[in-house]
Amino acid sequence: MGTPDLDVLPPDLSAHVGYLLVRAGKHAQRLFSAQIAALGLRPPLADVVILLRARGSLSQVEIATTLAIERAHLVALLDQLEALGFVLRSADPSDRRRHAVTLTEAGTTAAERLGGMAEAVEGLLLADLSEEEREQFRSLLQRMARRAEEGD
Amino acid sequence: MGTPDLDVLPPDLSAHVGYLLVRAGKHAQRLFSAQIAALGLRPPLADVVILLRARGSLSQVEIATTLAIERAHLVALLDQLEALGFVLRSADPSDRRRHAVTLTEAGTTAAERLGGMAEAVEGLLLADLSEEEREQFRSLLQRMARRAEEGD
DNA sequence: TATTGTTATACTCTATAACTATA
DNA sequence: TATAGTTATAGAGTATAACAATA
Structure with a gap:
């Protein structure tokens, strides 16, 4: 749906940092x-890229532990990145x-291109804050x- | 998996607010x-409670729009809350x-009890910050x- | 016509266990 | 025996369209 209605939300929720x-x-x-969909990517795929x-060449376990992805899940992600032609798996x-x-x-x-897109998102998220506040x-x-x- | 390894994560990720x-x-x-599991609840159920x-008595659309839940999804959530004995649907x-x-x-x-649990989570999240920083x-x-x- | 609640479907992210091949 | 990659399965959260009853 998007975002909740903060003006109606009780303080029990809207005042909580969590x-x-x-x-x-x-x-x-x-x-x-929404930004990265143009590249055929979803967030976990983008994170790997x-x-x-x-960091250059990494093993699958190294990628998984660094990004806090299950190594079992990473298998399918790399399959998709290979299918997109963005990544290669070679023998060590x-x-x-x-x-x-x-x-x-x-x-x-x-x-x-992902770097630029991430910057664009930063701009949207922080739009209302001054440089010092950011x-x-x-x-x-x-x-x-x-x-x-x-x-x- | 939990959390990523910030010391190894490249600044491209770890420096981004997003x-x-x-x-x-x-x-x-x-x-x-983890806290609310003791009550048999999951986060969207707890939010409704x-x-x-x-706010007292609300219609399903009012709950859905306030919490940014799809009204179609809310139906199953209320079914579960009724089954738990936490909620009643009555005719208007x-x-x-x-x-x-x-x-x-x-x-x-x-x-x-949920209020207390939410406070406990706040304490964990903000543990390292001073009162002013919080x-x-x-x-x-x-x-x-x-x-x-x-x-x- | 528009709205409320409902059903059904599908996709993404996540968690877990178990298998294989190598070490 | 431990580790790297893999397969399979299941659960939770979310998004969408379409329907019946009522306004």
């Missing part, structure tokens, strides 16, 4: 999803269990993300 | 989901198309949520 984070996260996901551009001579996953040229081009928000959010990474 | 929001939102959802406690004499949805006594009790973050997040509610 609820607002869930809503904002889904909103951000929808915006990004962006990661590979930054040093360990024949492993696949070295790399971007193709088309994948690299897509990664660059930095504040980013910094606080990163600390929360680090916290989430650990214990809970 | 990506961090998605991650933090899913994390918050998981924390809340919390809304009804605050003034408009026979409408159902007046209200909390039962068990539903009201559950709503109170207010900053909440305020900025609310402005983003309002923005999301409109155009984009």
Whole structure:
């Protein structure tokens, strides 16, 4: 449906950081999803492409643990990225269990376009905040993300 | 899987508010989901209960639009809440198309426990922030949520 | 004609267990 | 025995269209 009606929503929900984070996260996901559909991609596929551009060749387990994707799920994602011609799986001579996953040229081009699309989404999300507020928000959010990474 | 490895994640992802929001939102959802499982509830069910406690009797369309749930989806949610004994659908004499949805006594009790659980999640999410930082973050997040509610 | 609740369908994301081949 | 990739299955959340009853 989109977004809730904050003016009618009781404070029990709208004043809670947890609820607002869930809503904002889904909103951000929808915006990004709409952008990247032009490339035939969905968010988890895009994340893999962006990661590979930054880090070069990686094994499937490395991709999965870095992005917090189940390695079982990653299999289908890479199948789709291969079908799109964005990614290659090649044998790793040093360990024949492993696949070295790399971007193709088309994948690299897509990664660059994804970068621009991510920036566009940033602009929409942060439209109402001043430059100083954006930095504040980013910094606080990163600390929360680090916290989430650990214990809970 | 849980959370990504921020120390390995390239800045292309970890510096973006959009990506961090998605991650933090899913994390918050998981924390809340784990808490409320003790009541036999999942997040969308809990949202309905919390809304009804605050607003009293509502029609299904009113619940759906306030919470940004598809009214088609809400039908199954209310079926489950009725089965749990938390909610009642009664005829609205003034408009026979409408159902007046209200909390039962068990539903009201559950709503109170949900309030405490939501507070516990807030504590976990904001554990690393000072009181001043929490207010900053909440305020900025609310402005983003309002923005999301409109155009984009 | 428009709205309320409903049914049905389908797609995405996620979680889990178990298998194989290699180490 | 442990690890990398794979297959299969199931659940939750979401989006859409179409229908009957009522306004």
